[in-house]
Each structure stands twice: as structure tokens, then as C-alpha cells.
Amino acid sequence: MAASAGPEIERLISLLAKLPGLGPRSARRAALTLLKKREQLLNPLAVAIAEARDRVRTCSVCGSLDTSDPCAICSDNTRDQSLICVVEEVGSIWAMERASAFRGRYHVLGGLLSALDGIGPERLRVEDLLRRAGNGEVREVILALPATVDGQTTAHYLAERLGPSGVSVTMLARGVPVGGDLDWLDDGTIAQALRARRPA
Amino acid sequence: MAASAGPEIERLISLLAKLPGLGPRSARRAALTLLKKREQLLNPLAVAIAEARDRVRTCSVCGSLDTSDPCAICSDNTRDQSLICVVEEVGSIWAMERASAFRGRYHVLGGLLSALDGIGPERLRVEDLLRRAGNGEVREVILALPATVDGQTTAHYLAERLGPSGVSVTMLARGVPVGGDLDWLDDGTIAQALRARRPA
Numbered sequence: 001m002a003a004s005a006g007p008e009i010e011r012l013i014s015l016l017a018k019l020p021g022l023g024p025r026s027a028r029r030a031a032l033t034l035l036k037k038r039e040q041l042l043n044p045l046a047v048a049i050a051e052a053r054d055r056v057r058t059c060s061v062c063g064s065l066d067t068s069d070p071c072a073i074c075s076d077n078t079r080d081q082s083l084i085c086v087v088e089e090v091g092s093i094w095a096m097e098r099a100s101a102f103r104g105r106y107h108v109l110g111g112l113l114s115a116l117d118g119i120g121p122e123r124l125r126v127e128d129l130l131r132r133a134g135n136g137e138v139r140e141v142i143l144a145l146p147a148t149v150d151g152q153t154t155a156h157y158l159a160e161r162l163g164p165s166g167v168s169v170t171m172l173a174r175g176v177p178v179g180g181d182l183d184w185l186d187d188g189t190i191a192q193a194l195r196a197r198r199p200a
Numbered sequence: 201m202a203a204s205a206g207p208e209i210e211r212l213i214s215l216l217a218k219l220p221g222l223g224p225r226s227a228r229r230a231a232l233t234l235l236k237k238r239e240q241l242l243n244p245l246a247v248a249i250a251e252a253r254d255r256v257r258t259c260s261v262c263g264s265l266d267t268s269d270p271c272a273i274c275s276d277n278t279r280d281q282s283l284i285c286v287v288e289e290v291g292s293i294w295a296m297e298r299a300s301a302f303r304g305r306y307h308v309l310g311g312l313l314s315a316l317d318g319i320g321p322e323r324l325r326v327e328d329l330l331r332r333a334g335n336g337e338v339r340e341v342i343l344a345l346p347a348t349v350d351g352q353t354t355a356h357y358l359a360e361r362l363g364p365s366g367v368s369v370t371m372l373a374r375g376v377p378v379g380g381d382l383d384w385l386d387d388g389t390i391a392q393a394l395r396a397r398r399p400a
Contacts, residue, residue, distance in 0.1 A: 005265070005290075005293075005294045006256075006266050006267060008248070008251055008252060008255060008256060008267050009252065009256060009265065009266075011244075011248050012245075012248040012252050015241065015244055015245045015248050016219075016245070018241055019216075019222075019230040019233060019234070020226065020229045020230055020233050021229060021230060022219075022221055022222065022230070026220065026221035028294060029220045029291065030219040030220055030221060030222070031252075032265075032289065032290055032291045033218075033219060033220050034219070034249070034252065035252060035256055035265050035290075038253070040218075041215065041218055041219075042252065042253050043253060044211075044215055045212075045215045045249060046249045046250050046253050048208070048211050048215050049234070049245060049246045049249055050246050050250070052208060052209065052212050052231075052234065053238070053242050053243060055208060056208060056209060056235055065205070065206075065235050066206050066209075067206060067208050071206075089232070090205075090232055090235075090236075091228060091229065091232045093205075094205045097205075
């Protein structure tokens with residue numbers, strides 16, 4: 001699209017357009033909203049982004065993002081240190097924490113094994129995980145990886161590598177999601193839910 | 201959604217979620233992308249937003265947004281001063297400029313008349329428009345307002361108010377958009393295109 005809003009505004013638009021979920025058109029709309037709502041939106045966002053840039057860092061233990069290192073979860077002694085939940089990315093930690101169903105600690109892999117994209121184990125935080133799992137305190141490693149080909153390849157690889165450490169390695173259950181209507185579910189999920197059926 | 205990513209990151213997420221086109225989930229994804237792509241995205245966006253906050257202002261002539269006042273368009277003497285194109289919002293100026301079909305100047309109304317939302321003429325930049333249209337230089341005012349009920353109400357109101365000034369008042373044509381397939385067009389557009397048909 002041709003530049004039309006002056007170089008400063010165009011640069012803001014082109015950066016906003018790089019955010020996932022915003023295309024060129026919605027980035028324009030977002031920039032306009034920002035410039036129209038200075039007090040409620042533009043000024044606070046300028047502060048929040050500068051603060052994120054200056055204060056948020058990667059936790060040296062689990063790989064999560066927080067303003068402290070170790071992060072709030074790794075330094076929370078009320079959480080179960082014998083449980084490690086392995087996730088692909090920090091976003092999965094946020095999702096798990098929203099569900100409030102897990103009180104152990106996390107380990108961010110930083111991606112998934114992918115033959116297609118040429119991502120091998122050395123690109124992921126695998127050695128760190130093996131070291132943490134072998135420290136004598138950890139009892140169980142839960143692999144909370146996506147139910148995709150790459151996710152499952154990675155899970156099998158990690159299960160094999162973790163074998164010698166003697167910790168128990170588990171995976172999230174597969175089945176019908178809460179609120180899931182059979183009409184809208186894919187065949188794979190239905191087949192897995194049927195195989196893993198249990199007494200009512 | 202419960203807080204789960206620390207107060208600084210949660211604040212960034214909640215501000216991003218106020219942008220049009222981003223909901224709570226996509227704002228989370230956007231925040232994560234920002235924090236992961238510091239060099240390419242977070243740092244330049246921090247600069248661009250701070251610059252927009254500090255430098256972009258409203259043009260006192262046309263109501264557009266630019267780093268200079270009068271804006272680049274109002275101070276461009278190669279543009280036709282006898283033509284004023286009236287738009288609802290600054291975003292419409294950007295769209296018109298992308299089309300490169302108009303070489304006059306603009307006037308941003310700042311909204312549309314709306315009985316439902318209680319927006320009367322005193323809330324819009326109507327008096328400024330009448331003053332500009334009556335300065336003796338202006339020959340034509342083009343009403344480029346949305347083809348909605350409020351847009352058309354506003355257009356009729358402005359046409360009536362501009363009547364005494366003697367300038368000619370026109371509206372954008374209605375019809376089938378470029379690339380528009382009849383199968384996908386609404387009935388109103390088809391009816392208007394048919395009424396306004398012309399020799400092939």
C-alpha cells in the first residue's frame with residue numbers, strides 16, 4: 001500500500017502490522033485508534049511497552065518471561081518442586097496458569113523438533129531440562145506439548161531422553177474438550193477420545 | 201481472564217486488547233511476539249509509539265493528523281485549493297490518498313450525525329467547514345461519507361447548510377465496487393447500481 005499518512009504514522013502502522021492478528025488494514029485502524037485516544041490508550045501503551053522493553057527478561061531456570069530472574073513461579077516455594085511441566089512457549093505457561101490446575105514448575109523448550117524446518121534438539125532447551133530432571137528432587141515431568149505431528153515427535157524424543165533419569169514422564173490426556181460438540185470435532189479427536197474411553 | 205503473566209506483562213496485554221482487531225487472546229499472542237522479537241519489533245515499536253505520542257498533532261485547518269500544523273496536505277500548494285473533500289475520520293483521508301485519485305484538500309468532520317448516539321452538529325467540525333467553504337476560493341465540496349443511514353443523514357444536512365454559500369456540493373458515486381461479483385453484493389448496492397446505470 002502506498003504511504004499516505006506521513007512517515008512517522010506509516011512507520012507506526014508498519015510495525016503494528018507485524019503483530020500476529022493484525023494485517024495492514026487493521027494496523028491502520030489500530031494506529032488511528034491510538035492517535036485518537038491519546039490519554040486512555042497511546043500514553044499508557046507507550047509506558048507499558050517501554051517498561052516491557054526495560055524490565056522483562058527471560059528466567060534462567062525455566063525460560064519464562066518475567067521482571068525478576070528467577071521468575072515469580074520458579075521462586076515461589078509453595079509450588080511443588082518435584083513436578084516439571086514442559087511447554088513449547090511462554091504462552092502455554094500463561095494458558096496453564098489461567099486454568100489454575102497445576103501447582104508445579106515449568107520448563108520452556110523454546111520450540112518443537114521439526115525435520116521440515118531443520119530444528120534439532122540442540123536448538124531447544126533440552127539439556128537444561130535433562131539437568132533439572134536429574135537433580136534428585138524432580139519426581140515427574142509432564143509433557144504439555146501440542147497435539148500436532150511436531151509436538152508428538154518432540155514428546156517421544158523427550159520421553160526417550162528422560163528415560164535414564166528414572167523420573168516418571170507423562171502427557172496431557174487427549175479427548176473431547178469441555179463444551180465440545182461431536183459435530184464440530186475432527187475425526188482424530190473423536191477416535192482418540194473413543195480409544196481412551198472410561199467408565200461413566 | 202485471570203492474571204497469569206506478571207503485572208507488567210498483563211498490563212501490556214490489556215492495553216493491546218483495546219486496539220480494534222485484537223481481542224484478549226490475540227493481545228496475549230501479540231505481547232508474546234513483542235517480547236520474543238525484541239530487536240526487530242519491541243524496541244522499534246517503543247520508539248515509534250513514543251514518537252507518535254510526542255510529535256503527531258491535529259491539523260488546525262482540516263483536522264487530519266500529522267507531525268506538522270498545518271498538515272503536509274494543507275500546506276502543499278500544488279494541491280487544488282478550490283476542492284474540499286469532507287470525510288468522517290482521518291482513516292478515510294489515508295484511504296483516499298492511497299487511491300491517488302484526489303488532488304484537492306480535506307476536511308475531517310470527526311464523526312457523523314446520529315440521533316441514536318445523541319451526536320448533533322455542534323459535536324462535529326461543521327462550522328469550520330462552512331467557514332472554509334465560504335472563503336471565496338472553494339468551488340466544490342465533495343461529501344465522501346459512508347453509505348450508511350448516519351452517513352447519508354449527515355450528507356443531506358451538510359448539503360443543506362452549504363447551500364447558501366453557492367459552492368457546488370457533490371457525493372461519491374454508488375455502484376458495484378471494482379472486482380465486485382454480483383453474487384456477493386448486497387441488494388442495496390445492486391439496486392443503486394441499476395438505478396445509476398449508464399451507457400456501456
